[in-house]
Amino acid sequence: MLPALAIILTLSTGSKPSAAEPAGWGLLGAIEIREVEKDGRWAVEKTYPDALRAAANDFSVTGYYVPVEAQAYVRSFLLVPDPADCPFCGTNGYGPTLEVHMRKPLPDMPEGTEITVRGTLRLLDSDETYQSVIMTEAVLQN
Numbered sequence: 001m002l003p004a005l006a007i008i009l010t011l012s013t014g015s016k017p018s019a020a021e022p023a024g025w026g027l028l029g030a031i032e033i034r035e036v037e038k039d040g041r042w043a044v045e046k047t048y049p050d051a052l053r054a055a056a057n058d059f060s061v062t063g064y065y066v067p068v069e070a071q072a073y074v075r076s077f078l079l080v081p082d083p084a085d086c087p088f089c090g091t092n093g094y095g096p097t098l099e100v101h102m103r104k105p106l107p108d109m110p111e112g113t114e115i116t117v118r119g120t121l122r123l124l125d126s127d128e129t130y131q132s133v134i135m136t137e138a139v140l141q142n
Contacts, residue, residue, distance in 0.1 A: 024061030025081045027052045029096060031132050043127035056121040060141065061098065065113045073105035079135075083112045100135045116141035 032047040063079035079098045100117055109115075119138030124131055 024059065025063070025096060027055060027059075028061070028098065028133065033130055033132065038127065044130055045127065046123075046125065046132050048123055048132075052121070053123070056123065058118065059121045059135065060116060060118040061135075062114065062116040063098065065109055065111060065115055066097075067108065067111055070108070072108055074102070074108050075105045076101050079115070079117065098133065098135055099131070100138050103137045103139055106140060 027049065030049045030052065034045045034047075036043055036045050061079065063081050064083045064085075066078040066080055067074060068077055077100055079100050081096055085096065100119070102117075103119070117135065117138040118141050119135040121133045122136055123133055
């Protein structure tokens with residue numbers, strides 16, 4: 001069984017992006033994740049679309065801010081495409097979630113604030129977690 005935190009920070013994928021989804025979330029949603037048996041244990045296989053790999057060095061996405069810790073200045077947080085996807089709220093299950101690490105700390109803001117961030121996507125090839133990407137060196141765009 002994978003740790004609960006890894007599941008919370010998981011980018012839920014497998015569904016095809018719809019025309020209504022913003023481009024960033026559509027690319028993230030196109031990541032395919034499969035559970036497989038590997039050497040007598042359960043493992044996670046991930047397939048990243050070529051378009052996501054091509055955009056990974058300069059990736060922009062708009063979403064809703066979800067703090068992980070209460071802090072005056074925030075360097076790491078989660079971003080979700082819809083405020084109802086908050087993984088800590090317990091109302092909507094687990095939707096797509098992106099872990100974001102800022103280049104410079106931001107003043108804390110209200111949970112659910114819509115923001116756009118641009119940074120580098122690090123593709124996580126570990127077969128021990130469902131988490132598939134982390135944004136690093138992010139900067140606020142709005």
